[in-house]
Each structure stands twice: as C-alpha cells, then as structure tokens.
Amino acid sequence: MNQSHESRTPPIVSVDVVLLTLVEQVLHAVLLRRAQAPFAGVWALPGGYIHTNEDADAQASAARVLREKVGIAGAYLEQLATFSGPARDPRGWSVAIAYCALLPVQQLPAEHADISVIPVTALPQLPFDHRAIVDAALERVRNKSLYSSLPVHLCGERFTLPQLQQVYESILGEPLNKVSFRRKMDEMELLQAVPGAMHSGGAHRPAQLYRVKPAFRQTLALAPRGL
Amino acid sequence: MNQSHESRTPPIVSVDVVLLTLVEQVLHAVLLRRAQAPFAGVWALPGGYIHTNEDADAQASAARVLREKVGIAGAYLEQLATFSGPARDPRGWSVAIAYCALLPVQQLPAEHADISVIPVTALPQLPFDHRAIVDAALERVRNKSLYSSLPVHLCGERFTLPQLQQVYESILGEPLNKVSFRRKMDEMELLQAVPGAMHSGGAHRPAQLYRVKPAFRQTLALAPRGL
DNA sequence: AAAATAGTGTCTCTGAGACATTATTAA
DNA sequence: TTAATAATGTCTCAGAGACACTATTTT
Structure with a gap:
C-alpha cells in the first residue's frame, strides 16, 4: 500500500435502474422524485446504494431498489453497463452500475406524487448522466428485440x-x-x-x-x- | 442520511482487464503475477484501483492499468460487465468493473517473470472470480466476431x-x-x-x-x- | 512446367417476405 | 351475410455457400 493510494478518495458506488414498460404501444420509463440531495425533488431514475450487509450482488441491490422504492417485484432485470467519472455526480468521483428492467404495465403500482411513468420520447431533463443511461437501455432493448425473446x-x-x-x-x-x-x-x-x-x-x-x-x-x- | 446507511461499509471498487491476443492462431490471455495480498505471487488478471485523482472514468483506469502494469498502450478496449458480491474478494464486499482488451501479439512486451501469455484453454486456477470474467470476455469476443469487425x-x-x-x-x-x-x-x-x-x-x-x-x-x- | 495460394465468376439452395386463401367470430 | 381479424399455404426473390476457374508468384 503506497501513500498515494492511502490518500486517494474511493469512488462513490450506486446502482441505477431503467425500468421500462409499454403503455398503449409506447415505451415508458418509470421515474421517481428524489427524496434527498443532490437534486432533491427532481425526477430521476430509481437508484440507491449497495447494502453490503444484505445484498448478494449488485443485481440484488437493483432488485431491492425496485422493491423498496418502486414497490414491484419479479421484473425482468439485466445488467446494462457501468457509468463512471468525476463529473457525473456533484458529490465526487462516482460509479453507477446501471440495470435495465422490464415489466408489464399491469404490474406497476398506481402513479402518485413521487412516481411517474413517462414516454421515453417525452422525458424531462434528468440529473446526473441519467439521460445517457436511459439511452443505453433503449438501444439495448431495441437491439436485443431484433434477435431474442426479450x-x-x-x-x-x-x-x-x-x-x-x-x-x-x-x-x-x-x-x-x-x-x-x-x-x-x-x-x-x-x-x-x-x-x-x-x-x-x-x-x-x-x-x-x-x-x-x-x-x-x-x-x-x-x-x-x-x- | 439514515443510520443504517452511515454504518454500512461501502464496497471495494476496482477494474480488471482481460487482455486477449492471438498467438499461432490460438487465443491467449495475459496474466500478471500479483505483487500484493491477497493472493500475492499468484497469476491473475491485470487490475487495480480507480485513481480518482487522475482517471477520467473507469475505462481510463483500465487503460492506465494496461500502461503501468502491462506496459502497453493503444489496445482496443471495451467494457465487459461489472462483477460484484461479498465473496469474490476476501477483503470484503467488492465491485470489479471488467474490461476486455484486444492487442496484436507483436505489440505485447516480452514475457518475463511477472507477465505471462497463456492459451485461454490452458489457464491456471485464477483467484477471485477471474475465471468467470475471462469466460465472459471469451463469450463476448466470439459473439461479436459473428457480426462485427472486432x-x-x-x-x-x-x-x-x-x-x-x-x-x-x-x-x-x-x-x-x-x-x-x-x-x-x-x-x-x-x-x-x-x-x-x-x-x-x-x-x-x-x-x-x-x-x-x-x-x-x-x-x-x-x-x-x-x- | 508444376505447385501453391490469391482472387473472382456463377450456380444452387435456403430462408425471409409478399400475397392469397381459409377459419372463426360478432353484428 | 358481412365485416373483421386469426391462422396458414405458397410463390418469389435475395443472399449465403459450394464449386470452379483464372491469376500470379516461386521453384
């Protein structure tokens, strides 16, 4: 362990989920109103920290986020990509392990003040690099639909x-x-x-x-x- | 910030690189002998911590690992997947952002005591979940070779x-x-x-x-x- | 000239899409 | 009986592979 490593701040790690559904033949994404800073009150992708005391891996963290923050279980879930860098989060150098989730619209909870289901073509400005994450999810889903049962x-x-x-x-x-x-x-x-x-x-x-x-x-x- | 979050240990974050090359028409992976614990002296994938004071993102960390630890530059590099969980690293709950790199064999440094180029069918037992990471890289490379210029x-x-x-x-x-x-x-x-x-x-x-x-x-x- | 591999022309067969036809329901 | 959509049979055309032939080099 050299000194420069000791003194380096580790990155912040979180998971983010692009939860997609189909409403009237239009792809929609589920957004949550952020409860905490940064960007408190702003619509953003469901996400959260890894709970190292309970999560079996990052995918389990994503499933837990869907369960606890969106109120759903049983969604199809696959890892999308990991986004990282010093600028994507105002708190500092961060790593977001992004997941893509699919769920039939019937299984979504009713919309209320803090949860919103919005056509992917009409999303508001999103904080962090959430727009890029959504775009990656859409590309993945469209691509995989060309040759799979997704x-x-x-x-x-x-x-x-x-x-x-x-x-x-x-x-x-x-x-x-x-x-x-x-x-x-x-x-x-x-x-x-x-x-x-x-x-x-x-x-x-x-x-x-x-x-x-x-x-x-x-x-x-x-x-x-x-x- | 609730108490359970404050008290939770954050995961350890690192990057690992599967560097592949073709020697006499056989795919080989580059392994390094680990300098430090855990698994000091054991052959493993090139990897390291993210340097939040200098890396622009995790891919830059992977490129730096290739430069500093393998001594190469200019390899094709793409993100593979992120591996995570409490058991993959004895130091605790960890996240490894894995990258796949390709390089013509002529551009590799000469093999020496701490660097080894081994056929992917003849790899030794690898520490952590490095075997699974290699397998994911091989699947990715073979798959992408079916429809791209990879x-x-x-x-x-x-x-x-x-x-x-x-x-x-x-x-x-x-x-x-x-x-x-x-x-x-x-x-x-x-x-x-x-x-x-x-x-x-x-x-x-x-x-x-x-x-x-x-x-x-x-x-x-x-x-x-x-x- | 012979041997060896590079590079190209062309035929065939598979498979995807277009089109047409039959099936089954409600009004 | 008509209208509407489900389900399937079949023809056509494009594209991938097989095969064969030409091109260019060294020995």
Missing part, C-alpha cells in the same frame, strides 16, 4: 401472437411480416399454447392464448438468424 | 484478407466460406487496400495488403445480417 417480459402472463407481434413492432418502431414473425417464434420454441384458452376481442375469429415456457421465464430465447 | 484489433496495422479470415476462423473455431467472407468485408466498408503493397509469402500469388479505414480505428463496423 419483449415477452413486457407482456402479461398470457397473450396472443398478434399482441406479441404488436409489442415487438412498438419497440422496434416498424411493422413486421406476420408469417416470418410466427415462423421465428416457432423456431425459438419459446411459447406454449394454453389449451382451450382463446382471446375474443371483437367481431372476428378469436386468437389462441400463449404463455412463455417455464424454461424461458428467466432466460432469453435467441433466434439464430435474427428476428 | 477481430481486426488482433491484426497488426497491415494484413491480407486470407490472414484476416484466419483470425476470424481462429476465434470462431470454424472455417468460413471465402467468397462470403470477402463479400461481407466488402459490405462493411471497413478496409482499404494499401496501394501497391503486397504480401509475398511463398511460392504462389502474393496477397493484397489492407489496413482499417481511419473511421473504424476506434469504432466497430457491423455486418447487417451477420458475418
């Missing part, structure tokens, strides 16, 4: 293939070929039909309801040659 | 197309179709021929030498539909 985590437990295709199209921002989409879903062996369960949504043929196979509840399925 | 960072400044194809094949562990490979390289618009420069390697037609276009010296080129 978007199923924005659907409820049961959904129809037309609904799922709509979710993919909303994320990707472009229409998809119905036949190809179904072929790919088939190849991924991701879904199982719920026997006898149909979704009657109007004056037309009802659609088969599907659920994600248990094996893929936590893992993603990949399409070998993309979407 | 492997060019393992070639020197000038190289032939057959040499580059060989590098891809070594990383991916499978032969590639020559015509398709060249079509893809062409589509990526990644390379420029060095006028008049040929590589005469034996009793056969010499090969055109290429270099990476300046625009892609730091950025990756992507093949829209993969390799």
Whole structure:
C-alpha cells in the first residue's frame, strides 16, 4: 500500500435502474422524485446504494431498489453497463452500475406524487448522466428485440401472437411480416399454447392464448438468424 | 442520511482487464503475477484501483492499468460487465468493473517473470472470480466476431484478407466460406487496400495488403445480417 | 512446367417476405 | 351475410455457400 493510494478518495458506488414498460404501444420509463440531495425533488431514475450487509450482488441491490422504492417485484432485470467519472455526480468521483428492467404495465403500482411513468420520447431533463443511461437501455432493448425473446417480459402472463407481434413492432418502431414473425417464434420454441384458452376481442375469429415456457421465464430465447 | 446507511461499509471498487491476443492462431490471455495480498505471487488478471485523482472514468483506469502494469498502450478496449458480491474478494464486499482488451501479439512486451501469455484453454486456477470474467470476455469476443469487425484489433496495422479470415476462423473455431467472407468485408466498408503493397509469402500469388479505414480505428463496423 | 495460394465468376439452395386463401367470430 | 381479424399455404426473390476457374508468384 503506497501513500498515494492511502490518500486517494474511493469512488462513490450506486446502482441505477431503467425500468421500462409499454403503455398503449409506447415505451415508458418509470421515474421517481428524489427524496434527498443532490437534486432533491427532481425526477430521476430509481437508484440507491449497495447494502453490503444484505445484498448478494449488485443485481440484488437493483432488485431491492425496485422493491423498496418502486414497490414491484419479479421484473425482468439485466445488467446494462457501468457509468463512471468525476463529473457525473456533484458529490465526487462516482460509479453507477446501471440495470435495465422490464415489466408489464399491469404490474406497476398506481402513479402518485413521487412516481411517474413517462414516454421515453417525452422525458424531462434528468440529473446526473441519467439521460445517457436511459439511452443505453433503449438501444439495448431495441437491439436485443431484433434477435431474442426479450419483449415477452413486457407482456402479461398470457397473450396472443398478434399482441406479441404488436409489442415487438412498438419497440422496434416498424411493422413486421406476420408469417416470418410466427415462423421465428416457432423456431425459438419459446411459447406454449394454453389449451382451450382463446382471446375474443371483437367481431372476428378469436386468437389462441400463449404463455412463455417455464424454461424461458428467466432466460432469453435467441433466434439464430435474427428476428 | 439514515443510520443504517452511515454504518454500512461501502464496497471495494476496482477494474480488471482481460487482455486477449492471438498467438499461432490460438487465443491467449495475459496474466500478471500479483505483487500484493491477497493472493500475492499468484497469476491473475491485470487490475487495480480507480485513481480518482487522475482517471477520467473507469475505462481510463483500465487503460492506465494496461500502461503501468502491462506496459502497453493503444489496445482496443471495451467494457465487459461489472462483477460484484461479498465473496469474490476476501477483503470484503467488492465491485470489479471488467474490461476486455484486444492487442496484436507483436505489440505485447516480452514475457518475463511477472507477465505471462497463456492459451485461454490452458489457464491456471485464477483467484477471485477471474475465471468467470475471462469466460465472459471469451463469450463476448466470439459473439461479436459473428457480426462485427472486432477481430481486426488482433491484426497488426497491415494484413491480407486470407490472414484476416484466419483470425476470424481462429476465434470462431470454424472455417468460413471465402467468397462470403470477402463479400461481407466488402459490405462493411471497413478496409482499404494499401496501394501497391503486397504480401509475398511463398511460392504462389502474393496477397493484397489492407489496413482499417481511419473511421473504424476506434469504432466497430457491423455486418447487417451477420458475418 | 508444376505447385501453391490469391482472387473472382456463377450456380444452387435456403430462408425471409409478399400475397392469397381459409377459419372463426360478432353484428 | 358481412365485416373483421386469426391462422396458414405458397410463390418469389435475395443472399449465403459450394464449386470452379483464372491469376500470379516461386521453384
């Protein structure tokens, strides 16, 4: 241990979560009003310190933040990237381990004074480098939706293939070929039909309801040659 | 600030680098003999603390580690993932921001008592969770080689197309179709021929030498539909 | 000339998208 | 019966790989 290390201040470490959901076919992010300085009262990403006395790893910290500060459990969660530097936080040199979370909108708590669900295209100015973190999350989600089952985590437990295709199209921002989409879903062996369960949504043929196979509840399925 | 936060020990933060190179068509990782406890004298990934008084971000810390501890500069460097938990380091709850680095073998310093270049299939037992970090790096490199120009960072400044194809094949562990490979390289618009420069390697037609276009010296080129 | 590898032309087959047709419901 | 959407069959076209042929060097 040399002197320069002894005298160096360690960085501040925290986790931040970009919690995304789909409301009326538009991607929304969940923001919390900050309770404490810096930026008290400002809308920001849910985040917090690692509790070294209770968290099994940083992902557990992120799950705890979602549970304690947003009031949700069971969201799909994956590590996004780690943001760092002397300027991103006024308290000093800091490290933020960023996570991306997906949840069907039905499982979100009601909005109230300190929680807000906002279209990602209409986010207010965010403190720290939270805007960059959100952008990284959006890029990741859109990219992974091109070749994986990621978007199923924005659907409820049961959904129809037309609904799922709509979710993919909303994320990707472009229409998809119905036949190809179904072929790919088939190849991924991701879904199982719920026997006898149909979704009657109007004056037309009802659609088969599907659920994600248990094996893929936590893992993603990949399409070998993309979407 | 509540009491439980005040009393919680913050995690230890460091950066670790998986520095990969290609020796005789086999991927090798660079290991350093640890100078200090814990695991003093044991071969491990290059790593170190963030110097908050001089590093612009964690990636700069990783570049500094490569410069100061391995003696190299200019390697391709990208963030891999962040590893964390109470058990990975005997000193306590820790966070390691892991980076993946690629360098042509010619630019590595000579091996000596405290630096070693070892085939990734023949690594010794590594301390901390360094084995998992290496595995993550290998998965990342192999995956990105399927659809990007990542492997060019393992070639020197000038190289032939057959040499580059060989590098891809070594990383991916499978032969590639020559015509398709060249079509893809062409589509990526990644390379420029060095006028008049040929590589005469034996009793056969010499090969055109290429270099990476300046625009892609730091950025990756992507093949829209993969390799 | 022969051997060896570089580089290119072209055919074939796979697979993704376009289009069309059938199925099933409510009004 | 009509309108609306679900679900599927099938044709077409693009792109990746296989193969073959030409080009250029050393021995």
